[in-house]
Structures are given as structure tokens and as C-alpha cells.
Amino acid sequence: MASYDVIVIGSGPGGYVAAIRAAQLGLKTACVEGRETLGGTCLNVGCIPSKALLHATHQLHEAEHNFAKMGLKGKAPSVDWEQMQAYKDDVIGQNTKGIEFLFKKNKIDWLKGWGTIPEAGKVKVGDETHEAKNIIIATGSDVAKLKGVEIDEEVVVSSTGALSLKKPPKKMVVIGAGVIGLEMGSVYARLGAEVTVVEFLDTITPTMDGEVQKAFQKLLKKQGLEFVLGAAVQSTEIKNGKARVAYKLRKDDSEHTLDADCVLVATGRVPYTDGLGLKDLGVQTTERGFIKTDDHWKTSVDGIYAIGDATEGPMLAHKAEDEGMAAAEVIASKHGHVNYGVIPSVIYTHPEVASVGKTEEELKKDGRSFKAGKFSFMGNGRAKANFAADGFVKILADKDTDRILGAHIIGPMAGDLIHEICVAMEFGAAAEDLALTCHAHPTYSEAVREAALACGDGPIHM
Structure with missing residues (x-):
């Protein structure tokens, strides 16, 4: 022993x-x-x-x-x-x-x-x-298992099976519009699949900032992903190597079906x-x-x-x-610490989506006075040169103290850009602190500075 x-x-x-x-x-x-x-x-x-x-x-x-x-x-x-x-x-x-x-x-x-x-x-x-x-x-x-849906990892797959399909499907149904579903749906859409995302709620990525949700869904639709929201999946049926997904729309209880070569169950963990x-x-x-x-x-x-x-x-x-x-x-008798208020989340689609801290909806619910500074990547020279000008940076700051309360980015390299704001939040920085920090040109990170400037007198390039 x-x-x-x-x-x-x-x-x-x-x-x-x-x-x-x-x-x-x-x-x-x-x-x-x-x-x-x-x-x-x-x-x-x-x-x-x-x-x-x-x-x-x-x-x-x-x-x-x-x-x-x-x-x-x-x-x-x-x-x-x-x-x-x-x-x-x-x-x-x-x-x-x-x-x-x-x-x-x-x-x-x-x-x-x-x-x-x-x-x-x-x-x-x-x-x-x-x-x-x-x-x-x-x-x-x-x-997470879904009632009425049996995963065989060949036709009806989990995220594990979706990584190793025998071949890219022509038609794919993704159950769940969260991170895993949208990332893997994007993979197969780029490979030519017709991808339909079926989501129980009325929005995609439910914990995300509302403005980002809407922009994100529009961009994914432009890339070929279709969405059926407010839909409760009832069952999946496999026949001759194909799948049929049955669902009900919550708004009127009407019943519908979708046929697919592959169904990805991405309803969480x-x-x-x-x-x-x-x-x-x-x-x-x-x-x-x-x-x-x-x-x-x-x-x-x-x-x-x-x-x-x-x-x-x-x-x-x-x-x-x-x-x-x-x-x-x-x-080891030391002081372990985790700041749960500054844990970023990222979706690695294109464009990427990243967030940290509070959303506008959460701040309004808490009754917190805040201001929002926003800057579009359309005003960023590097993004335009790289065909990556979709999306924006939004910084939320306390109305009185200017302290950064949260940030939400949809755009190029969002998963990397968010960490500048994470560090700022760890030090209790104000939006003005970011706005007064010199950023190299031309970089995507200039959009973060411009959003911080938008919390004050306004951005330069918009």
C-alpha cells in the first residue's frame, strides 16, 4: 500500500x-x-x-x-x-x-x-x-442525456462521436444551441453540411449578453446554419442509417420532424x-x-x-x-484563491465570441447604474484588411466610478482579446485606464481601446 x-x-x-x-x-x-x-x-x-x-x-x-x-x-x-x-x-x-x-x-x-x-x-x-x-x-x-433520444455514436452522436464521424454528413441536426452545438455545427457547415440547430429556449447561448446573441445568430445564419428556436425535441428514430428528429414548437404545441444523416446531441453536461x-x-x-x-x-x-x-x-x-x-x-497551508467574477468564456466559431463579468441584462436586474461603450470592428483597420470586420467590442462600466463590470466581444481573436479586460478587472481598473493605455497599430486590440473610449467622450474611429 x-x-x-x-x-x-x-x-x-x-x-x-x-x-x-x-x-x-x-x-x-x-x-x-x-x-x-x-x-x-x-x-x-x-x-x-x-x-x-x-x-x-x-x-x-x-x-x-x-x-x-x-x-x-x-x-x-x-x-x-x-x-x-x-x-x-x-x-x-x-x-x-x-x-x-x-x-x-x-x-x-x-x-x-x-x-x-x-x-x-x-x-x-x-x-x-x-x-x-x-x-x-x-x-x-x-x-447529459435527453429523454426519447438514444445515442449510438454513429448516427445519433454526442460531442465525442461528432469528432470522429466516418464521413462529413450532408444533413445534420444539432440539438442544443450552446457552445458545443454551435462549434461542431460550424465545423460541418464549413464542410458542406446542411446544419439545422434545434433549441428548447427562444435564444441561442442563453447566458450570453442579449445584443451579442442576436448578432451572433445573424452571422451564423449567413454561414448557412438554420435555427429552430423554442422547440422541444420529443424523439429520434434511426432507419436505414438515417435519423428523423421529432419536435414540438412550444408556442403552439405543433409537431414537426427533421431528417438528417447525423444528429448531434449537445444539450449540456x-x-x-x-x-x-x-x-x-x-x-x-x-x-x-x-x-x-x-x-x-x-x-x-x-x-x-x-x-x-x-x-x-x-x-x-x-x-x-x-x-x-x-x-x-x-x-499545502497556503492561500488558494479563485475570483469567480472574472472567469472568461469563449466560443471558438468564426467570428469568436468571448465574455467576462456581467451582462447588460444582469446589471439591469441588479438595479446597477452603468454605461456601455461599444466599438464595431468595421472601424478597425486590421480587421478590414483581414476580412474579419464582423462584430464589436462592448465594455460595461459603473456609471459613477467608471470601474469595468463586464465585457462582451464578438469578432476576430475575441478569445484572446478578452484577457486584456480580465487583467484590468482583476486590478479594479476603470474604462478610462484602458482608454489611456497605448495600443499598437494596426491590431485587433485597438477595438478594445476604442470601446473603452466610448465609455467616456467617445471613440476616435467611429
Whole structure:
């Protein structure tokens, strides 16, 4: 029986970061992982492979639509799906092997297998039981099931199956207009599929700023995605390798069907804690199955912590990473901290969409006096040169103090641009602070400065 200061269960972004940080702090650390490779859902069947396909298909879009405008003439490239899959798999391999290297570098033991917690202070992996002064549960999440819809990962697929289809479909139905559905829908639309997104709510991406929602949906429609909103999916039926999706419109209860070669079920994710033995341990969970924790990521059982998608909050890899670092620091008697008010979210379509902090709707609901500074990428020289002038930057600031309360970007490199505002918010900056900061020209980031100027006397280039 091996003995450790910390055993982390799960090697996704939260788990592997927690393990590395614990090891850096001098704690003898092990990480339990049952997959053949480290990295969890994110690196193996989530964030990383989906971004590879998004990148590849965006290059195809550029070749088909913009190369000729720049004087790059020639036959448009054809799609070798097997090679694109091989490229995606190579990207996965580079990243997962990178985590394995970091484990060896930091002297972290990889306990291969699926872990259970028979009692506090012990983790069982296979036939072996290991002692641990502290246990961090970082088991992540799983695909949420939808009543009446059976996933076979061939015709009706989850996000995992959507990454490895045998061939791009001609017709695709996406159930759910959230991040996963819109990203993967974009991939296959660029590959020529007729994509219809069916969403239960009346808007796409429900937590997003309302103005961004509307602009985003219009841009996706221009790219060929169709939307059926306010629709409740009743069932899917597979016949002769094809699927039929039945749904009801909530406004009038009318019944409709859609035929497709492939159906992607993208209705969200649920915490994955099956088999850990939490109930017998007395670890408290919510009605939805999330593990309850206090402000220091401690569960109701001494010595057991939980982070990431297994706990409440946004299901984001970087939120899990922050919690992993913080939990390790708490265990090492340091001060772990996560600022949940400054956690950015990004959708990696084209254009990208990114946000941080409060939306206009939230501020109005809270009765907070605020001002909004907005700048369109149409006024940005770099964006116009790169055929990327769709979208805008919007900064929300307190009406009296000018302190930045939130920001919302739809446009080129939005996922990178948002971090300038994140840093500003961490330092309690005012919009004027951004407005007075020199930005290199010509860059997309000038649009952020212009939006900050719009919170004051007004932007220069609009």
C-alpha cells in the first residue's frame, strides 16, 4: 500500500493542474486516471480536438471565400477527411503526451485505472488501495442525456462521436444551441453540411449578453446554419442509417420532424461521480448531482476536496484549472484563491465570441447604474484588411466610478482579446485606464481601446 500527501482522481485540466501544483509545493502526489492517455475529456475528446477541426475547416473557408480576393488564385482545396482526422489525432497525442512528460518531470505517480474511495484517506485503484492524507475529486462531467433520444455514436452522436464521424454528413441536426452545438455545427457547415440547430429556449447561448446573441445568430445564419428556436425535441428514430428528429414548437404545441444523416446531441453536461462511493462516504451532493464544497473546495468529509465540473459553477476547463491550483495551495497551508467574477468564456466559431463579468441584462436586474461603450470592428483597420470586420467590442462600466463590470466581444481573436479586460478587472481598473493605455497599430486590440473610449467622450474611429 503506497502512501501519499495528495491523490487526485481524474487527470483533466482541473486534475492534472492540481497534481502538478501539489507536487510543486513539495507534496507527494499521485493522480488516478483510467483512460489510456492523460488529459481527461478536454484534451482527448473535447476542447483540443474540436479546436483542431475548427482550425482546419476555417482554413478551408478562407480558401473558398477569401483567397481569390487577395490575389491567391487557384483551385480550391478538396477535403481529405481521413487526413483531417489524422491531424486532429496528432494534436491530441502531442497534448496528452505533454501532460505525461509533466507528470514525470514533477515526480507524480500515475495510478492507472478507475478510482473509488472506500473510506476517507484511502483510494482504491483496481486491486490496490493507497493511503492519502488528502483526496481531490476532479472527475469532470459526462454528456447529459435527453429523454426519447438514444445515442449510438454513429448516427445519433454526442460531442465525442461528432469528432470522429466516418464521413462529413450532408444533413445534420444539432440539438442544443450552446457552445458545443454551435462549434461542431460550424465545423460541418464549413464542410458542406446542411446544419439545422434545434433549441428548447427562444435564444441561442442563453447566458450570453442579449445584443451579442442576436448578432451572433445573424452571422451564423449567413454561414448557412438554420435555427429552430423554442422547440422541444420529443424523439429520434434511426432507419436505414438515417435519423428523423421529432419536435414540438412550444408556442403552439405543433409537431414537426427533421431528417438528417447525423444528429448531434449537445444539450449540456452533468457531473460525473459514478462509482466513487460518495453516498456511503457521506459526501454531500446537490439535487443535480454536483458535489457540495465550501469556500476552500472542501467537501463535507474531512480530507476530501472537489473541483471542476464535478462541482457547481461554469463547466469550463480554465475554471477547473484555477480551482485545482487553489485546492492544492489550501492543502499545502497556503492561500488558494479563485475570483469567480472574472472567469472568461469563449466560443471558438468564426467570428469568436468571448465574455467576462456581467451582462447588460444582469446589471439591469441588479438595479446597477452603468454605461456601455461599444466599438464595431468595421472601424478597425486590421480587421478590414483581414476580412474579419464582423462584430464589436462592448465594455460595461459603473456609471459613477467608471470601474469595468463586464465585457462582451464578438469578432476576430475575441478569445484572446478578452484577457486584456480580465487583467484590468482583476486590478479594479476603470474604462478610462484602458482608454489611456497605448495600443499598437494596426491590431485587433485597438477595438478594445476604442470601446473603452466610448465609455467616456467617445471613440476616435467611429
